[in-house]
Amino acid sequence: MKIMNISVISSAFLLASLAGFAQAEETVLIGLAGPLTGPSARIGKDLENGAQLAIDDVNKSHPVIGGKAVTFKLQSEDDQSDPRVAVAVAQRLVDSGVAGVVGHWNTGTSIPAARIYHDAGIAQVAPVATGHAYTQQGFDTSFRVMGHDDDGGNFAGQYAVNTLKARRIAVIDDRTAFGQGLADEFIKSLDAQGVKIIDRQYVDDKTVDFSAVLTAIRSKNPDLIFFGGVDSQAAPLARRIKQLGINATLMGAGGFVSQTFLTLAQKEGEGVVALEPGLPIDQMPGGKSFEQAYQSRYHTHIELHAPFAYDATRVLIAAMQKANSTDASVYLPVLRNINYAGVTGNIAFDGQGNLKNPSFTVYKVVQGKWQPQTVLGGTSK
Structure with missing residues (x-):
């Protein structure tokens, strides 16, 4: 009778378990679109930094969505504050398979890009883009986390x-x-x-x-x-x-x-x-702690809109977690009706996707x- 070594069996089971766990992991891409070069590059970098902090904070909690361990990853694209470039950037993000997009900074870039995201059926959560026209296009995929003009x-x-x-x-x-x-x-x-x-x-x-x-x-x-x-x-x-x-x-x-x-x-x-x-950062519900985390990570001051990029990213991911799906057709209805306590304040959207009760x-x-x-x-x- 042939006896198999117990340690060999244990190792085999361990390897099989690890392989199964690896197969259950999923990387979910979140797009970030903004001016990363040109005169407004510092704003774009500020947005990117805020969004990356949000991604890092979510990943620290080891999220599980749809029964799978999920790691979120930011894919940043430079729209150069140019509407034509923004359309190409939007298409590139869609083609990359992003689950949703945080961006753009300018109203002029957000408006044409919004159609690309709408046609692809994925959410666009603008951290800024204050021109009302952005959400007046009637796209049910367009949102913003600050007041409009x-x-x-x-x-x-x-x-x-x-x-x-x-x-x-x-x-x-x-x-x-x-x-x-x-x-x-x-x-x-x-x-x-x-x-x-x-x-x-x-x-x-x-x-x-x-x-x-x-x-x-x-x-x-x-x-x-x-x-x-x-x-x-x-x-x-x-x-x-x-x-x-x-x-x-x-x-x-x-x-x-x-x-x-x-x-x-x-x-x-x-x-x-x-x-x-928005509120002054020291009056935001999570403003002071966010500012400390930002300066600790990036060793510089907040330029302007990083807290809003953080919240735009977090509310997008919160909708996915609540819906238990990264499929936009599943999480979009949840995002439209979400009530989220953010760094910048409470985030809920009206019928157009505008922030309810914005402060200035x-x-x-x-x-x-x-x-x-x-x-x-x-x-x-």
Whole structure:
């Protein structure tokens, strides 16, 4: 009679068990789309860092979905803040088999990319993309985790008139989906209050010399200039306003409140006012702990929107976990009806995919730092 060694049998069973466990593991790709090169690269990297922190935190909990051990992996793509590139990026992410996408940063890139994700049937959770038009396309795959510019422009207009007491208001916008849309909503808010703008000027998102538009505005003696655009242009705009001796407050919304603005504007940025979607980080439910984790991991400050990228990633994965599936056809209905306690606040979506009850914060540059002035909207709205 032949006797098999017990240790050999045990080893065989162990190897078989490990092989079975390995087969049960699954890697799930989450796409990240944003500007990783160009003038807004620091924003794109900030978004990527926030999303990666979310992925790492989820993986630490050893998630199991559909009976399989799951490891989430971030696949980042650079849309260069260019709508045409964004469409190619969206298709590349879809072709790679991502289960869902966090992105894009710009409204102008999110709008065309949204159709690609919708046609593929996967969720797109925008951490920013504040232009309302993004979710007005009617795609049931589009979501955002911060307020949109219809609300932001309205709040900005009310603050300009009621708090800043501005009456002679000029508007400049960069003709992008974000900048022009924001400026339009700001003007609507002024109109509703019986205030008519004294001038409206246009630039594009590559303009670096604002002399011509500001010279035209200066002749009309403004007390406030509202700019629909981002921080990389707002900084030289602020500098030129000071150089031309225009005694007017510069105001913007959604994209001004970054360290880059302060670095580029230096002393010329003093007194600039901006309205930003969301709460100040120290007022976010998980803001302080997130900031500590971010600085510990990346050894730098949060540039702007990393907490929102973190929440966009976490709420997407939370829907998969609750649905017990990474199949978008299964988790999408759960995502539409989710109620998630995030770092930035509670996340729930309306019928269009917009964040319910969004908050906005008014900031002002005081002694070279952005200082919160007041919080508008939120649950009291």
